Amino acid sequence: MFSTARITAIRKSKGLSQEVLAEQSGVSLRTIQRVEQGETEPRGYTLQALAAALDVPLEAFRPEPEPALPIPPAPPVVVPTTLRSDPDFLQLLNLSALSFLVLPLLNILVPWWLWRARRHTTAHVAEVGRRVLGFQILWQVGSFFAFMLILVAQLLLAGAHRTVFPGLYVGMVVLTYGFNVLIIGYNGMQLRKGHLDIYPTRL
Numbered sequence: 001m002f003s004t005a006r007i008t009a010i011r012k013s014k015g016l017s018q019e020v021l022a023e024q025s026g027v028s029l030r031t032i033q034r035v036e037q038g039e040t041e042p043r044g045y046t047l048q049a050l051a052a053a054l055d056v057p058l059e060a061f062r063p064e065p066e067p068a069l070p071i072p073p074a075p076p077v078v079v080p081t082t083l084r085s086d087p088d089f090l091q092l093l094n095l096s097a098l099s100f101l102v103l104p105l106l107n108i109l110v111p112w113w114l115w116r117a118r119r120h121t122t123a124h125v126a127e128v129g130r131r132v133l134g135f136q137i138l139w140q141v142g143s144f145f146a147f148m149l150i151l152v153a154q155l156l157l158a159g160a161h162r163t164v165f166p167g168l169y170v171g172m173v174v175l176t177y178g179f180n181v182l183i184i185g186y187n188g189m190q191l192r193k194g195h196l197d198i199y200p201t202r203l
Helices: 004-013 018-025 029-036 044-054 087-101 106-118 125-159 167-192
Strands: none
Touching: 004 029, 004 044, 018 029, 018 044, 029 044, 087 106, 087 125, 087 167, 106 125, 125 167
């Protein structure tokens, strides 16, 4: 593939007009004009005659190679850092669920905050945190439905003019809260022994 633009550039660099090039090469002026305008592609004798008249090799008529595009630098390799071990923080993460004794839902919010703060820097926090949160969410939902069940039972008994047992609420609070405290304490002992497979349910 030969470039008509290269032929034109070389002719002009030699200071030759199309007429002079036609005379020196023996190629008709009309042919040179058509070649330089891109209307025809020079071949065989015409190329050799033009190269001889311009005193250049045939390779000079080939288009100049396009400059190579710069290769973008490779992104930096992120070397994962080793997570540091902190068994005491794992205990804190588990025991923070006891905050439900202060206010409802703190047993979810406090462990979630601790889990989010250290899950990428402390070993096993991501897994233990998911297990703690999973159980606390399940306990919260289960407790809600248990109290709703008692409420419905109380309304039905009151509508039938039967005896209402206000102590059922207190009993349910003791039962559900005590169950959660025991589960948290038991899993705290499991963590102290180095067992990370805690809580029967996780997210």
